[in-house]
Structures are given as C-alpha cells and as structure tokens.
Amino acid sequence: MEKLSRKDREREAKRVMIIDAALQVMKVNGFEHSTMDEIAEVAEIGKGTLYLYFKSKTSLYLAISERGSRLLNEQLGKVLLLELPGITLIEKMGFTYLNFIRENPLYFTAFNYFEHILNEGQMTNSPIIEQCENHAKEAMTYIVRALQIGMQDGSIKNSYDPKELGIIIWGASKGVMHMAFLKNHANHMKILDDVEFDLQSLITGFIELLGSGMKND
Amino acid sequence: MEKLSRKDREREAKRVMIIDAALQVMKVNGFEHSTMDEIAEVAEIGKGTLYLYFKSKTSLYLAISERGSRLLNEQLGKVLLLELPGITLIEKMGFTYLNFIRENPLYFTAFNYFEHILNEGQMTNSPIIEQCENHAKEAMTYIVRALQIGMQDGSIKNSYDPKELGIIIWGASKGVMHMAFLKNHANHMKILDDVEFDLQSLITGFIELLGSGMKND
DNA sequence: TTCAGTTATTGACCAACAGTCAGATATATG
DNA sequence: CATATATCTGACTGTTGGTCAATAACTGAA
Incomplete structure (x- = not known):
C-alpha cells in the first residue's frame, strides 16, 4: 500500500503537469524542435524548476515514452484476459x-526516441531508462503469454521458441507500423507513393501473413 | 556519358573525403555527439569549407545515409541477377x-536518421533527401521484382499484392534487424536479456516465418 | 504573531555548438 | 607579372541545454 505525503503527491502532480505541457509544445513544434524554455513557459514555471523535476531534456522525453508504454501496456494486459484462442489474442x-499509435502518434515518436537513446548507449543506469525497459519487457511478456496460450490450445505452431518468436513479432510489428506511420505523417515518401493502401489493410495483411506462418494447419 | 571537368572531379573527391572523415569521427563519438568542428579538423579543412560542401549537419548525415543505401542497393541488385526461385531471392x-548492417552499423544508424528526418517533415525538397528517397524506392523495387518472380515461378503465393507485400517485408525486416542490432549494440536491453539467440538464428527464424506465410504449399 | 530554519522557485548566466561572412589565399587568364 | 576569379578560413553570432546564487514560500516552535 503506497502512502504518499501531501508533498509527494503535489510533486507527482507537477511532474504530470510538466509532461502534459511538453506534449502540448511538441504537438506544435515537433519532437526535436521543442525547447526547454518553451516547455517551461507553457508549464508556467521557471526553467530552473523544470530541471528540478527532470534532470535533462532527454529525461523529460524518456518520461513521455514511459507514460506512453504504461498506457499501451494497460491495454495489452486487458487483451490477455479475454477468453479467446492464442492466435486471436496475438x-x-x-x-x-x-x-494506440494512430491515436497517440507523439508517443510512438517517443518510443523511437527511447530506442535511439538505448542505441547510443547514453543514460545507462538511469532510473527512467530502467522504467522504460521494464515496460518494454512487460509488453514482450504479454506477447509471449499469448503465444504460449496459442501453443497450448493448438492455434499456434509449437515448432518455434515462444520467446524468440515474441521478439520477431514485436520487432516486425514495430517495423510495419513505422512504415504505415511514415505514410501518414511524412509529407512525401516515395516508396509509399505508388502503393494505395490504408493503415488498416496493410496491418491486416501483415497479421494475416505472420498468422499463416504461425498457425497450425 | 558523364564528362566531369578536373574541377568537378576534385570537388567530388573532396566531398567523398569529408564523408570519410565524418564516419571516422562518428565511429568514436557516436552519431549525434559528433561536432562539425571535429569533423572539419579530422578532414583537415576549415569549418567554413565544410559548409561549402554540405549546407548543414543534417545534409552531411543524409549524405552518409545516401552512400550507405547506394552500397546496399548494389548488393541487392546483384542478388536479383541470380537464377533462383523467387522465394530464395527474397x-x-x-x-x-x-x-550489410552487421558490417556497417554506422550506415544502419544513418538509415534510421534519414527516416527520422522524413518523419519530422524537415528538409523537404532538398536534393539529398530526394536521392535518399530514390535509393529507398530502388531497394523496394528489388524486393517487389523478387516477389513477382516468385509468383511467376510458383514459389510464392499470388494471393497478395506484390507491392503491399513488399512494404510489409521491407518494414518487418527493418524492425527485426533493429531488434537484433539493439541486442548487439545497446549495453543493456532487458527485453532481450532473457533470450539466448544470435543474430543469424533470429533472422533465420524470421525469414522462415515470413516464408511459410508466403510460400505456396 | 513572529522568526529562524528549511525547502522550492527563479531567471540571469555559462558553455557548447551549428551556422555565417569578411577577409585571406590560391588559381586561372591575358 | 598583374588582374580577376574561385576557393578557403576561423573568428564571430545566435540559439539552446544546463547551472547556480539569490529569492520566495512554507513550516513549526516559542
């Protein structure tokens, strides 16, 4: 049972408010072109205060990613509770x-930012990075659970290692979503210009393709 | 037939040399943490000169992506010449x-940078962006051609639209490669820590999975 | 209510770095 | 050799992430 003092609750509320302000600024200026000065201004606090709540711009951005993956995980967790064959859960x-990413494109950008930071190898041993990694691990676990359920109920081939298959599904999904995202958000994307498709049909095709690879005959 | 004057050849050679210098600096400092000052120093030219060859840091980074995708396309083009079933070409x-990305991780980072720039919607109508997009489109065409060959020779189901399938394969591959890349380069990546795998086996699993979704029975 | 001690806030300031430009240097031409 | 043109340069500027000494707000005891 968590018992937070009034101080702690106020502090937490302010943290949330700052993240709201950051998202608001980013909706206008884009993810990279938002400045700490403007975020502080919109949040109606001094810039120094901003740095009392987030120790760097990167930290603030990661906090956005953290919130996003927390929200996404909530939804994924609910799916896992449904009484359905494993393949359908997937x-x-x-x-x-x-x-989720269609409704919250900014969070998707934040997810990519998180992975970019991991890639660059900066901010290791930071608590916010750890939280983000835990969320990612949790999402991964939901997928693996669904795969295991599917292997149990016979809706998914059991010739694959569920964890390895989980990574593949996770990675491939992110890649395809990213593609679809580009189509919708980039002004011009020559690869995609030739192809008539909407997000929904592309993803449907993708899931069908993966599905027919995984499904038991 | 391109006939370049000595001037033009010298200019082109210097451009190449600057990109070499940039890659060298990035190998040490990482992609983002390289500065134009240091790149100029390593290239043994003044910073002002650097800006005569690349109009911005972004342009220079995109030039690296451009070179990378050109090199990759050369290799993909050769694959397409082999006398093999379409599914094997894929x-x-x-x-x-x-x-390619295992041997040239920096180019892979550059590819991601290119997509990031597209996402942010900056630098539209820049010649270097256009070149990058053309390369991406070319790579995409190689995939689609292989799919068409496979549909012709019967090694690939023809129930999919080859272009849509191409986008799916392209996106999914990038996503899975990215995952594998993280495992190798990020210091810690909790999602991946549990799973024992090497790049090769993950990709093999992925290709097998996609393959069994595409293959004719 | 007062006041010392503690905590929270602030914005002027600093450092780093992308990008500029007036002047210097090299090269071509007659 | 002299002039014109092309190329190069690094000191300078503007922007922005991050700091810190000064200030304000709060707290609890007398």
Missing part, C-alpha cells in the same frame, strides 16, 4: 498497438 | 541486408 494485440 | 536479400 491479432487483437496487433490491432491494439495499431490503434 | 531469403538471400534478407541475409544480404543482415550482413
């Missing part, structure tokens, strides 16, 4: 992910 | 891509 998770 | 392209 499909539903795919669409849950799709709808 | 598999070979997958491994070509894998080996």
Whole structure:
C-alpha cells in the first residue's frame, strides 16, 4: 500500500503537469524542435524548476515514452484476459498497438526516441531508462503469454521458441507500423507513393501473413 | 556519358573525403555527439569549407545515409541477377541486408536518421533527401521484382499484392534487424536479456516465418 | 504573531555548438 | 607579372541545454 505525503503527491502532480505541457509544445513544434524554455513557459514555471523535476531534456522525453508504454501496456494486459484462442489474442494485440499509435502518434515518436537513446548507449543506469525497459519487457511478456496460450490450445505452431518468436513479432510489428506511420505523417515518401493502401489493410495483411506462418494447419 | 571537368572531379573527391572523415569521427563519438568542428579538423579543412560542401549537419548525415543505401542497393541488385526461385531471392536479400548492417552499423544508424528526418517533415525538397528517397524506392523495387518472380515461378503465393507485400517485408525486416542490432549494440536491453539467440538464428527464424506465410504449399 | 530554519522557485548566466561572412589565399587568364 | 576569379578560413553570432546564487514560500516552535 503506497502512502504518499501531501508533498509527494503535489510533486507527482507537477511532474504530470510538466509532461502534459511538453506534449502540448511538441504537438506544435515537433519532437526535436521543442525547447526547454518553451516547455517551461507553457508549464508556467521557471526553467530552473523544470530541471528540478527532470534532470535533462532527454529525461523529460524518456518520461513521455514511459507514460506512453504504461498506457499501451494497460491495454495489452486487458487483451490477455479475454477468453479467446492464442492466435486471436496475438491479432487483437496487433490491432491494439495499431490503434494506440494512430491515436497517440507523439508517443510512438517517443518510443523511437527511447530506442535511439538505448542505441547510443547514453543514460545507462538511469532510473527512467530502467522504467522504460521494464515496460518494454512487460509488453514482450504479454506477447509471449499469448503465444504460449496459442501453443497450448493448438492455434499456434509449437515448432518455434515462444520467446524468440515474441521478439520477431514485436520487432516486425514495430517495423510495419513505422512504415504505415511514415505514410501518414511524412509529407512525401516515395516508396509509399505508388502503393494505395490504408493503415488498416496493410496491418491486416501483415497479421494475416505472420498468422499463416504461425498457425497450425 | 558523364564528362566531369578536373574541377568537378576534385570537388567530388573532396566531398567523398569529408564523408570519410565524418564516419571516422562518428565511429568514436557516436552519431549525434559528433561536432562539425571535429569533423572539419579530422578532414583537415576549415569549418567554413565544410559548409561549402554540405549546407548543414543534417545534409552531411543524409549524405552518409545516401552512400550507405547506394552500397546496399548494389548488393541487392546483384542478388536479383541470380537464377533462383523467387522465394530464395527474397531469403538471400534478407541475409544480404543482415550482413550489410552487421558490417556497417554506422550506415544502419544513418538509415534510421534519414527516416527520422522524413518523419519530422524537415528538409523537404532538398536534393539529398530526394536521392535518399530514390535509393529507398530502388531497394523496394528489388524486393517487389523478387516477389513477382516468385509468383511467376510458383514459389510464392499470388494471393497478395506484390507491392503491399513488399512494404510489409521491407518494414518487418527493418524492425527485426533493429531488434537484433539493439541486442548487439545497446549495453543493456532487458527485453532481450532473457533470450539466448544470435543474430543469424533470429533472422533465420524470421525469414522462415515470413516464408511459410508466403510460400505456396 | 513572529522568526529562524528549511525547502522550492527563479531567471540571469555559462558553455557548447551549428551556422555565417569578411577577409585571406590560391588559381586561372591575358 | 598583374588582374580577376574561385576557393578557403576561423573568428564571430545566435540559439539552446544546463547551472547556480539569490529569492520566495512554507513550516513549526516559542
């Protein structure tokens, strides 16, 4: 049972308010072109105060990613509770992910930012990075659970290692979503210009393709 | 037939040399933490000169991406010349891509940077962006051609639209490669820590999975 | 209510770095 | 050799992430 003092609750509320302000600024200026000065201004606090709540711009951005993955995980967790064959759970998770990034494109950008930071190898041993990693691990676990359920109920081939298959599904989904995201958000994307498709049909095709690779005959 | 004057050839050679210098600096400092001052120093030119050859840091980074995708396309193009079933061409392209980013991780980072720039919607109508997009489109065409060959020779189901399938394969491959890349380069990546795998086996699993979704029975 | 001690806030300031430009240097031409 | 043109340069500027000494707000005891 968590018992937070009034101080702690106020502090937490302010943290949330700052993240709201940051998202608001980013909606206008884009993710990278938002400045700490403007975020502080919108949050109606001094810039120094901003740095009392987030020790760097990177930290603030990661906090956005953290919130996003927390929200997404809540939804993925609910899918796992449904009484459905494993293969259907996997499909539903795919669409849950799709709808989430469609409704929250900024969070998707934040997810990519998080991975970029991991890649660059900076900010290791930071608590916010750890939280983000835990969320990612949790999402991964939801997928693996669904796969295990599917292997149990016979809806998914059991010739793959569920964890390895989980990584593949996770990675491939992110890649395809990213593609779809580009189509919708980039002004011009020559690769995609030739192809008539909407997000939904692309993802449906993708899930079908993966599905027919995983499904038991 | 391109006939370049000595001037033009010298200019081109210097451009190449600057990109070499930039890659060298990035190998040490990482992609983002390299400064134009240091790149100029390593290239043994003044900073002002650097800006005569690349109009911004972004342009220079995109030039690296451009070179990378040009090199990759050369290899993909060669695969397409082999006398093999379409499904095998697709598999070979997958491994070509894998080996390329394994041997040239910096180019892979550059590719991601290019997509990031597209996402942010900056630098539209810049010639270097256009070149990068053309390369991406070319790579995409190689995949689609291989799919068409496979649909012709019967090794690939023809129930999918080859272009849509191409986008799916392209996106999914990038996503899975990215995952594998993280495992190798990020210091810690909790999602991946649990799973014992090497790049090769993950990609093999992925290609097998996609393959069994595409293959004719 | 007062006041010392503690905590929270602030914005002027600093350092780093992308990008500029007036002047210097090299090269071509007659 | 002299002039014109092309190329190069690094000191300078503007912006922005991050700091810190000064200030304000709060707290609890007398």
